[in-house]
Amino acid sequence: MLKSMRENVKSLKWVLWLVVAAFVVSIFFIWGASGKLTGDDAGNTLAVIGRKKISGDDYLQALRNRIEAIKSQYQEIDRAFIEQLNLPQQVLEQLVEQTLLVEQARAMRLRASDEELRDRITSIPGLQQNGKFVGYEMYKRVLQYNHINLSEFEHSLRQDIVLDKMIRLLTAGLAVTPDEVWSDYQKASDSAGIDLLILETSKVSLDEAPSAAEVQAFFEARKGAYLIPEKREGLAVFLKAEDLKKEIELSEKDIENYYQANLSRFTNPESVRVGRIWLPFEGKDKALVEAEGRRVLERLGAGGDFAALARELSKDAKASGGGDYGFYDWQSLPQPERDEIHRLTSGQTSDLIAEADGLAVIRVTEKTAATTTPLAGASAQIRSILLDEKARQLADTRIAKIEKEAKSARSLETALRKAGLKGESTGLLKNGEAWSDNDPSGAVGTALFGLKEKEVSAPVYTYTGVGLVELRKVEAPRPAAFEEVKADVETALVNERKMETSRARLAALGRRLEEKNWEDIAARNGFEFKTVEAHKRDQYIAIVGESKTADDLAFTLPLNEASAPFDFETGTAVLRVRDRKTVTREEFENVKETQTAQILNQKKNMFLQAYLAKLKQEKGIQIKYDKFLQLTQDVLSRYESAKQ
Template sequence: MLDKFREGAQGPAAKIILGVVILSFALAGVGGYLGSSTDEPAAVVNGEDITRQELENAYQQERNRVEQQYGESFAAIAADPSFAQQLRSNALQKLVTERLTDQAIDELGLRVSDEQIKDSIRSMTEFQRDGKFDNDTYLAVLRQSGIQAEQFPEMLRQDMTRRQLLQAYLTSEISLPSEAQQIYRLQAQQREVRQLNLAVSPFLDKVSVTEQELEDYYQENKAGLQHPEQVNLEYVLLDAAAISEGISLEEGAVAAYYEANQANYKAAEKRRVAHILVDINQDNAEQEAQSLLEKVQAGEDFAELAKNFSSDTFSGENGGELDWFEKGVMDPDFEAAAFALEQVGDTSAVVKSEFGYHIIKLLEVEADQAAPLAEVEDKIAATLKHDQAMEVFYDKLQKLSEMAFEVPDTLTEAADAAGLEVKQTGLFSRANAQGEFAEEALLAQAFSEQLREEQLNSEVIELTPEKVAVIRVTDYKPQQVKALDEVKSELELALRRDKAMAAANEYADELLAKLVQGVDVTEELDEAQLSFTELATVSRMDPGASPEVARTVFTMVKPKADEVVRTKVALMNGDVAIVELHNVIEVADDTSPSETEVNQLSQFIQNTQADTSYQALLKLLQARAEISYPKAD
């Protein structure tokens, strides 16, 4: 039946029908573009629309970013009903801020030239191969990112003009020496403290959990107890590297290629020279070099002159001789003069480089010559196999693409047409995807609602310029709440720990109150086997304490003479600490920061002020703007 259907699809009647269908779609599309859209925008900023498609794209990007950041725990975060709403709201506010910024840029007349855009693209390491810009790599990276080549320069221009605005604020801020001095004194300040740590673990044995409490805790925390959504895929993978491994070259192919392309395997010409250097900082350096050249030309021994007069004492000890070098290694002016010498024994005129003035003598020349076949045959074989593999790759790609589209409800025929194998992944989530299946382009297709519901083949997914895949979702398990029995033990431990932390905090509050009232708690601490640490001196640069304690210590009020200031600090591991501040040690009045420290502090102040000013600009733009958020239909 399928064969007959395909034969009919190639007939003239079918082609006429197909032409009519295509024309109707085209006209409908043109009408859609020419007609005004009835969809209300997500926001209107000073008369400019932010479309719902822009919002959807920004939301998906932000969602992907959060998912990559949190991994397995993302499912728990996303299960919160308010998560999507909050994320969408954040994405919309970011778009509004960007639109306001772009409008301000237009108003200020900030521009980035086409040449600046080109230079920026060429300098990006993502688009380079062997340290140089490579256009094929550039296009491949953009394809993998889902960005059209004509879109990227404008996206970059937009980003660069925004950074230009920020840079204007950075360069316009100043800081006074007195401000740097004040910051320095605060940074150099020290504080004398001691602390009492109350671990949560001793309180675990004092608390218990009932079945009802466990059930209630489970109900309250269901949002965080989720199995992530999972898919099982059928897939066909086309990999040029795998094809290359299976290719056997004909006998003599490597040698024939070598003979036809010997010019590509030539070793560059090398030269060995000696030189006499007169340091550029030496008085009358050029005249001294010219005098030495005259002595050489008069027949005096070059090696002896180098040994006695060259500023390059290392080579001078060996008559001025340098190691073999080829073009592209030495100073350009030195190199040009060295390669201009024609005969062994020839001496150059005085040559100026960034190091000084040179007199160069040619000692030996190793002409360019083809590398032996034995040295390059593996490289040639790899090139030939790759070239043949790419021919096969593109042929298979065309067949795979055509059949996956023509017979969309199975991968078998597409795989057979391309001589490939249909494989299964087994169930996996976004977080535990591995290898090719962790690629964002493939994940987006694998977990797309459309592909899942239609149960059809995906389009060809480019993983790299030489590796593609076509997938089909065969099984899907939605995100679902774990049963109580699955998580009972971990929930019981979490609930007991929560109770223990509450008990530790309650005891810390009681102890802190007694200390503030002047009650002697020595005996009580001894019974509980607790004690304060020895008085220690801490600084901002070297706190010598946990980050949370250090932050708290330097926010505490300076104690009066013969008094102690106390507070409670929650530690990151759940424990509690009581911190006592006994004294604040100021830096000596005659102590001043170094010039380097002043410059660093001034830069810090300027950056902080620039950021504050920039944020103030954004608030001003928002206050002056007309922003509306039309409701969705």
């Protein structure tokens, strides 16, 4: 076995990838690279949860880990892609939840014993060979080979064990009934092929607009539905980072110092694309497999197409794609193959590479050397980063001074006058309503609803800058006067009449709905025709959306019979069922146990989310959003260009 393990050292990277994919990812992405929260330095604190802190370093490492994981799945990612996935906020939220869970586990005095740790290590799937643990020496070598600290990894495992215990205790009373399991199985398995004729109100024209009297009457009949929610008004001051950049002076030395201190950010790594032909032994005579490999090399030497030969002869997961391992997947290949890839130049093909279980032929199809953007080329980007950082720091300093003075004087206006600034009225805002271009996300509006009258907020951060707001006025919720909602009332009346028109037009089709070709009916009458091959319960339908009526019809309406017109949010539709597949109790019995476990896990997850939400309220989470934005900008600036 030791001989086999030594031979397999060349594939340790793949073994570790299994560990990472199945285990380390789930732990290290939750626990961070160090497996524990740091952050005793107050200046490095990003968030405070009760008496615990999350450091900026924890957040940076966790965000980088998450981005690297995504890079392993996608060849190209850029800043816009990362922001679209909302990764920074997800990572911060995960760190907060981690801290809450760890503290709660400590409060419950839960511990992980050495025996439990040993059992967890020996059960890691990636450290199994022929159904047995590979041994502690190999386990240590795997971690060492991949630059993972042993004590930190085992600390992460202990944390994971403790949380497993806590979750089991918290969710011990949860259960699912057989009826729940059967209903969920039906929802997931039943399907219906359906056709729809659709008429949206946006495509309906009215002969004339409603009169003023009709709009007034419509309002009077539904007066209770029109309410003005609570609104609040404040005095605010906002410092935009963009405006403050004009006050900042940067020297060429500042830019050069940043460049030298962050040189890795401006280095584009070597880019290599690889093709592979894999000939496994699979119990065959090794000499015969080697002879086959020599014939492959001869055919390639004679100008044979590598991709075609890979599709014909290769026996790995990439064979059907012409043996293409792309720019990234080849990094999971055994070490001897990776060594050969680094040696080859673009267009070169390797000799036969012997592995314990087969032979490989490698071709480097593309290779671009690593490059470093020179200082001159990076200067504009560095200037932008430094200006943004220094502008935010300047804004923070000024706002902190104003905040201190305002709370001392119990007046934001007094503090602003002393600073030579003028405040601005926010106007009446709903909770979370946007306030000017300074605050499109509604952070100021949200802050107002957390204040008492005359109270000054903590700094309010947005992507454009930072501000303060003092609550000046509260307007209680009340019934709306007609003039305040007149436009909304008219829109509602017009929409109702359009809905009536679309309903009548579909109903007028009558027996024509018995025709087989609804696509023709749609074309002749100005409707839309949609077909769904296998609609499942609660599934979204294009244009119609999620519709309980459509769901009920799909699974109750007789086949090939048209429904009566039914309304959805933006129009009216009729539906017919072409075919239907429903599962039986006998089929259900075969998957009942698996289905029960899945639903129970879903219940546990929902319970834990509710539990975490309650903990967040109780603990009072404070996040330094200026630091969050600054750190996020620091990481995302590396992904300004599309290809990494």
